[in-house]
Amino acid sequence: MSVPMSYANIVKNELARVISSKSCCQTAELASLMRMGGTLVIGGNRNLGINFTTENAAVARKVLVVMKQRFQLKTQVIVTRARRLKKNNSYHIKVIPTPEVTELLTQLGLLRQGGIYSGQDKAFFRKACCRKAYLRGAFLGGGSVNRPEGDYHLELVSSSEEYGKTLVGLMKYFNFSPRMTDRKGDYIVYLKDGDAIESFLRLIGACEAVQIFKGVRSVKGMRNKVNRLVNCETANLQKTVDASFRQVENIKLIARVQGLDSLPYTLREAAEVRLNYPEATLQELVEKLDRTVGKSGMNHRMRKLEQIAQTLAGGNQG
Numbered sequence: 001m002s003v004p005m006s007y008a009n010i011v012k013n014e015l016a017r018v019i020s021s022k023s024c025c026q027t028a029e030l031a032s033l034m035r036m037g038g039t040l041v042i043g044g045n046r047n048l049g050i051n052f053t054t055e056n057a058a059v060a061r062k063v064l065v066v067m068k069q070r071f072q073l074k075t076q077v078i079v080t081r082a083r084r085l086k087k088n089n090s091y092h093i094k095v096i097p098t099p100e101v102t103e104l105l106t107q108l109g110l111l112r113q114g115g116i117y118s119g120q121d122k123a124f125f126r127k128a129c130c131r132k133a134y135l136r137g138a139f140l141g142g143g144s145v146n147r148p149e150g151d152y153h154l155e156l157v158s159s160s161e162e163y164g165k166t167l168v169g170l171m172k173y174f175n176f177s178p179r180m181t182d183r184k185g186d187y188i189v190y191l192k193d194g195d196a197i198e199s200f201l202r203l204i205g206a207c208e209a210v211q212i213f214k215g216v217r218s219v220k221g222m223r224n225k226v227n228r229l230v231n232c233e234t235a236n237l238q239k240t241v242d243a244s245f246r247q248v249e250n251i252k253l254i255a256r257v258q259g260l261d262s263l264p265y266t267l268r269e270a271a272e273v274r275l276n277y278p279e280a281t282l283q284e285l286v287e288k289l290d291r292t293v294g295k296s297g298m299n300h301r302m303r304k305l306e307q308i309a310q311t312l313a314g315g316n317q318g
């Protein structure tokens, strides 16, 4: 009988399949992955190499693919079998020391003026797409999350305090309120709130894992929700429910007829978040998108989606 996969590994397996189409984001993601799980080694001719270790096979595969395809580096993989039951195998990737590695390390911001640089990766934080990719790399390299049935807990573990602080700053930028603590020389950045964990997983692209998380939470939260609903003003609630029901119907129509991929990014983003949170208010949707759009902007997008749906509905009849 096989050991059931941990929720953290479900998340990592999904994230490992997310390959960003932009090279800026690929670099940002690899940079944080290497900061979390990589070490530098010095080889012949004082060339630098990299060792990277992970317990997740899909993560190892992703690192290998990016290293080989994007940077054409020579790599070796060694698998250490777990000696004990319930322990995972470890995958050690060795990037053979060559002059090309130095170039990669410079691009990743790990090397500056010939020395190893452990400061902030500000260069990767100019664009929102890269900031998300950077956090995804951090989770792949040193992240963990409890199964949603248990206590809510998500953490990013690194051996550098400075890097931990970088992650805290980056998460605050996205309106999270992470805490940091140290445990035997490791620095742990963590979230304890179910909503925050859900948004964080969404932000870094683990959308399927979020559905699992939501499913478990909704069962857990049923009692709370009933209480909340009773306390709500019924009229407002009805209005919100009617509007979001209409929006969901519009979006489903668009998805059926032409596919959501046909929409411009902003509309597709609005459509997806609405489908994921059919019961949320517009303001809550704005929060889910980390306030990259305001409430009136979100309203505008919903009206746009409605227009498209109406056009499609008219076209179908004719």
Ligand SMILES: [Zn+2]
Binding pocket: 022, 023, 024, 025, 026, 127, 128, 129, 130, 131, 133
């Ligand atoms: Zn980017």
